[in-house]
Amino acid sequence: MKNIAHNNADMKEGKNTAIIAYCTIIGLIIAFILNSSKKNPFASFHLKQSLGLGLTGLTLYIIGKVPYVGGVLNLLGLAILFYMWVMGLMNAINGAEKPVPLLGNAYKELFKNI
Secondary structure, three states: OOOOOOOHHHHHHHHHHHHHHHHHHHHHHHHHHHHOOOOOOOHHHHHHHHHHHHHHHHHHHHHHOOOOHHHHHHHHHHHHHHHHHHHHHHHHHHHHHOOOOOOOOHHHHHOOOO
16 A cells, blocks of 8 residues: 555645545546546546545435435544545545545445546
């Protein structure tokens, strides 16, 4: 597991795009567009993490629609998701290439072709 971007130049160049990726779904789309022409490894890493968080949030929304137990699972899941989002954003701000807690390595593997 890498804690630092591939190199300092990649991190500096992709840092703004990585941060934007964590700012709502619109930010994620903008970050994908910004990173599409010149694939920055640092930005790409955080795009994958943010995309995974977004899809996890969508899954939690669907689970929340299940009567009785769905609401409780949704609330618990959203609290954990918020923690994961904060950690991902802080990693992007600090120039660290660390997966978000719990599901970050799964996101990295799931979106390795993006």
